[in-house]
Amino acid sequence: MNREEHKKLYEMNRRRFLEMTGIGGLAVLSSTSLFGLEFPGLAHAQVAGKNAEERAINGVKALKSKMKGNTLNIMVPSGGEGSFTAAKPWWEKATGIKLNIVVVPMDQIVQKSMNLAVTKSSDFDLLLPSPFGLPDLIEAKLALDLTNFTKKHNPEIAGPNGVIPPIYLFGMYKGKLYGLVTDGDVNSLIIRRDWLEDPNNQKVFADKFGYPLARPVLYKELFDQMKFFTNREKGTYGAWIFVSPFYAKWEFLQLLTPRGVLPFDKDMHPQIAGAEGVAALEEIIAMKPYLHPGCSTGGWSEQYKAYAEGNIWAAFAWPSFIKYMNFTDFSKIPGKIAVCKVPGMKLKSGMILRPCRFTFSWAYMVSRYSKNPEITYLYSQWMWSPTISIKHIPVKGGYFDVYRYSHIKSDELLKQYDPHIQEVREALTFNLENAYPELILVGGDEYMTRLDENVIAAYQGLKKPDKALKETADQWEEITERFGREKQKEQWNFLTSCFGANLRKEMNLPNPPDWVEKLG
Amino acid sequence: MENPSTAVSMELTKKEGLLERLGKWMPLSLSLIMPVEVILLFLLIVPSFISIWLSLVSWQPTFGIGIFQAKFIGLKNFIDLFTEPRFLWAFLRTFYITGVTVSLEFLIGLGLAVLVYKPFPGRTFFTLILILPMMFPPLVVGNNFYMLFFAEGPINALIGYVLGGPFKFDWLSSPSYAIYPIMIAEIWQWYPLMFLIMISGLRGLPPNQLRAAEVLGGSPWQIFWRIKLPQLKPIILIAIVIRTMEIIKMFDVVYIMTRGGPGTLTETISIYMYKIGLKNFRFSYISAGAWIVLIASVIIFTYLLKPLLYKVEKFEEKIEEGAEE
Numbered sequence: 133m134n135r136e137e138h139k140k141l142y143e144m145n146r147r148r149f150l151e152m153t154g155i156g157g158l159a160v161l162s163s164t165s166l167f168g169l170e171f172p173g174l175a176h177a178q179v180a181g182k183n184a185e186e187r188a189i190n191g192v193k194a195l196k197s198k199m200k201g202n203t204l205n206i207m208v209p210s211g212g213e214g215s216f217t218a219a220k221p222w223w224e225k226a227t228g229i230k231l232n233i234v235v236v237p238m239d240q241i242v243q244k245s246m247n248l249a250v251t252k253s254s255d256f257d258l259l260l261p262s263p264f265g266l267p268d269l270i271e272a273k274l275a276l277d278l279t280n281f282t283k284k285h286n287p288e289i290a291g292p293n294g295v296i297p298p299i300y301l302f303g304m305y306k307g308k309l310y311g312l313v314t315d316g317d318v319n320s321l322i323i324r325r326d327w328l329e330d331p332n333n334q335k336v337f338a339d340k341f342g343y344p345l346a347r348p349v350l351y352k353e354l355f356d357q358m359k360f361f362t363n364r365e366k367g368t369y370g371a372w373i374f375v376s377p378f379y380a381k382w383e384f385l386q387l388l389t390p391r392g393v394l395p396f397d398k399d400m401h402p403q404i405a406g407a408e409g410v411a412a413l414e415e416i417i418a419m420k421p422y423l424h425p426g427c428s429t430g431g432w433s434e435q436y437k438a439y440a441e442g443n444i445w446a447a448f449a450w451p452s453f454i455k456y457m458n459f460t461d462f463s464k465i466p467g468k469i470a471v472c473k474v475p476g477m478k479l480k481s482g483m484i485l486r487p488c489r490f491t492f493s494w495a496y497m498v499s500r501y502s503k504n505p506e507i508t509y510l511y512s513q514w515m516w517s518p519t520i521s522i523k524h525i526p527v528k529g530g531y532f533d534v535y536r537y538s539h540i541k542s543d544e545l546l547k548q549y550d551p552h553i554q555e556v557r558e559a560l561t562f563n564l565e566n567a568y569p570e571l572i573l574v575g576g577d578e579y580m581t582r583l584d585e586n587v588i589a590a591y592q593g594l595k596k597p598d599k600a601l602k603e604t605a606d607q608w609e610e611i612t613e614r615f616g617r618e619k620q621k622e623q624w625n626f627l628t629s630c631f632g633a634n635l636r637k638e639m640n641l642p643n644p645p646d647w648v649e650k651l652g
Numbered sequence: 653m654e655n656p657s658t659a660v661s662m663e664l665t666k667k668e669g670l671l672e673r674l675g676k677w678m679p680l681s682l683s684l685i686m687p688v689e690v691i692l693l694f695l696l697i698v699p700s701f702i703s704i705w706l707s708l709v710s711w712q713p714t715f716g717i718g719i720f721q722a723k724f725i726g727l728k729n730f731i732d733l734f735t736e737p738r739f740l741w742a743f744l745r746t747f748y749i750t751g752v753t754v755s756l757e758f759l760i761g762l763g764l765a766v767l768v769y770k771p772f773p774g775r776t777f778f779t780l781i782l783i784l785p786m787m788f789p790p791l792v793v794g795n796n797f798y799m800l801f802f803a804e805g806p807i808n809a810l811i812g813y814v815l816g817g818p819f820k821f822d823w824l825s826s827p828s829y830a831i832y833p834i835m836i837a838e839i840w841q842w843y844p845l846m847f848l849i850m851i852s853g854l855r856g857l858p859p860n861q862l863r864a865a866e867v868l869g870g871s872p873w874q875i876f877w878r879i880k881l882p883q884l885k886p887i888i889l890i891a892i893v894i895r896t897m898e899i900i901k902m903f904d905v906v907y908i909m910t911r912g913g914p915g916t917l918t919e920t921i922s923i924y925m926y927k928i929g930l931k932n933f934r935f936s937y938i939s940a941g942a943w944i945v946l947i948a949s950v951i952i953f954t955y956l957l958k959p960l961l962y963k964v965e966k967f968e969e970k971i972e973e974g975a976e977e
Binding site for chain 2: 243246249250267268271272273375376377378425426428429430434574575577578581585586588589591592593594615
């Protein structure tokens with residue numbers, strides 16, 4: 133080509149410069165506008181904010197213009213509404229979004245949630261089932277997978293103010309997050325401090341059993357103490373151990389797990405009917421003479437009332453129990469309880485395994501049919517955040533208990549449980565970190581109910597322990613086959629990674645997914 | 653060319669004919685209640701058909717599929733139920749409780765009706781007190797009796813006082829005795845219904861026959877046994893049927909007091925269906941159970957009402973014969 137042709141093709145002139153600038157400008161503008169679009173599977177940059185609370189509010193502000201309606205409908209369990217009603221004005225002021233809080237009986241929340249799944253109703257945006265009910269609601273296609281929202285908005289699951297592991301794992305199903313577990317319902321051992329410190333008790337106990345009276349480390353020590361403190365003529369009892377409908381199953385698993393035995397093996401075949409299971413059930417039966425008479429019929433409220441009368445040595449109870457025993461208008465023994473780490477059993481290796489049951493609890497679950505799923509998630513992140521949760525947990529009329537490290541570090545919060553703050557801190561931290569989950573499986577309630585019925589039948593002498601557990605195992609096999617063994621295996625093998633770190637190490641269990649820790 | 657006015661008048665005539673024909677076929681009274689009937693039928697028939705479908709398939713919401721995508725299994729749910737000891741025991745237990753409580757409620761209700769039948773000072777107030785238990789919601793009754801029979805409750809305290817020592821028997825977790833507090837609670841709450849029905853029946857008896865019997869020297873027992881009771885038979889039958897229908901459905905009292913425990917030893921059909929259907933979400937299985945209970949109930953009530961229906965038929969025949977004559 134000649135010089136003139138080359139000049140036309142390559143030389144910059146004013147027109148070309150303006151053309152190029154215009155094209156470049158358009159390219160920049162269009163590429164920045166693409167960040168506002170949602171591309172499935174595309175990793176999101178985290179929303180700005182110095183903490184989970186701020187990120188939730190900023191997230192809501194960014195989405196509010198696209199919100200359908202201006203109200204979130206929330207289903208909460210009865211007894212827990214205090215936290216929601218207290219936090220409601222703070223949320224409405226920060227976001228302008230209204231909340232409609234609907235209270236349902238706490239033992240029916242899973243059933244009522246299932247109604248929404250069957251009818252595919254969008255009546256509720258947020259529900260609070262117990263973690264054991266989550267798999268049923270997930271498989272019924274009601275629960276929304278919150279994994280991507282969590283990665284986008286970072287609710288501070290890990291970190292110095294994070295949720296005490298393994299608690300948050302109980303809201304997961306096959307590695308994905310469906311529920312934000314918002315209640316630290318670990319069952320600590322409570323004993324009578326004044327009876328423990330009484331010099332006469334100490335002397336007589338040591339003379340009788342050959343070792344000092346102290347906070348029990350092993351279950352054998354607890355059983356000896358129960359025998360020691362039982363005097364039916366005087367109306368004092370060794371313990372309140374639940375052997376009533378709905379509760380008995382937990383006591384059985386509490387005595388099976390420290391033996392290093394899980395309810396199922398890797399292929400979902402029950403292991404409860406083996407020698408360890410039978411021994412655990414026989415121990416419950418052997419406790420009968422030392423238990424309060426109400427144990428075989430009473431639930432948690434009867435336990436609280438009976439213990440508050442001041443004539444029982446020990447109980448395994450939820451954290452709210454500690455508060456109630458220190459309420460002067462409820463309890464005859466304020467200031468007289470000691471909160472302990474749960475005892476355990478010595479394994480063949482010589483290690484003492486001290487798993488702590490984590491029962492019931494509640495988890496924020498976003499409905500798949502919600503018209504504003506991300507905003508609903510952000511509300512639950514806001515409620516779950518360290519800065520907001522520390523304010524609504526102590527509210528009267530609520531019953532959520534501590535579940536974050538930031539809660540445990542707060543003297544102000546722990547003072548509301550018991551004046552012996554450091555003791556409560558150490559015991560709750562230990563018990564939470566050594567927690568194990570219920571059977572968080574599809575049909576979990578069915579498995580647990582069959583176990584419950586057979587444990588009670590054995591306790592009442594209607595069946596021999598080995599027969600009761602064999603029947604339970606057979607019923608569990610039938611349930612597993614009905615739901616599909618492979619499906620149940622997948623969740624069960626994930627669930628074994630949800631035990632506390634110490635327990636996983638001692639019992640050779642797998643580790644959970646690490647994406648949560650990576651969130652920071 | 654056709655006359656347009658003739659064509660229009662023929663068109664009008666045609667429309668009137670259709671309306672007239674419809675009006676003749678469906679009287680006005682029927683057409684007024686038809687919309688409500690359609691709605692009611694829809695609320696009854698459609699759920700019934702869905703229930704029948706559910707009983708013939710294997711479906712739970714946790715399967716993640718629609719009801720009509722469920723696998724058809726025929727009568728398997730029914731067969732499983734008939735071979736499920738827990739269901740059969742719940743079934744038999746329900747009828748056992750029904751038999752005992754209805755009998756005792758009837759005897760108490762009839763006895764009190766006979767006592768209160770003749771006037772005495774304070775009869776109105778006494779009658780009001782007698783029917784008070786029926787006013788309470790079943791949940792409240794269940795809760796109250798739960799507390800009464802608690803191991804450290806007032807019943808045991810009373811027994812201990814009589815025996816002269818502490819008595820802490822665990823009624824509600826006793827395999828042999830847990831069912832009796834439940835029956836006592838039911839009897840306490842519903843004897844007033846029997847009482848009201850019986851006293852209405854007694855007051856409806858023809859007074860001439862009773863006076864004649866008194867004049868002729870019949871004793872109160874003879875009058876009751878030979879005259880009053882036979883004439884009360886239809887009323888008694890109706891009372892028993894009403895009460896039986898209600899007790900078969902009993903739930904609140906059992907749930908509050910024992911939740912079907914210890915184990916499953918006080919489980920009634922309703923409790924069983926609640927646990928399996930609404931807690932374990934086995935809707936197909938429970939639909940089959942519901943149909944079994946319905947069919948069994950229809951057979952029982954038909955048998956119970958047979959003497960009454962036979963009497964009504966005979967009475968109607970007599971009226972027709974009299975009319976013909």
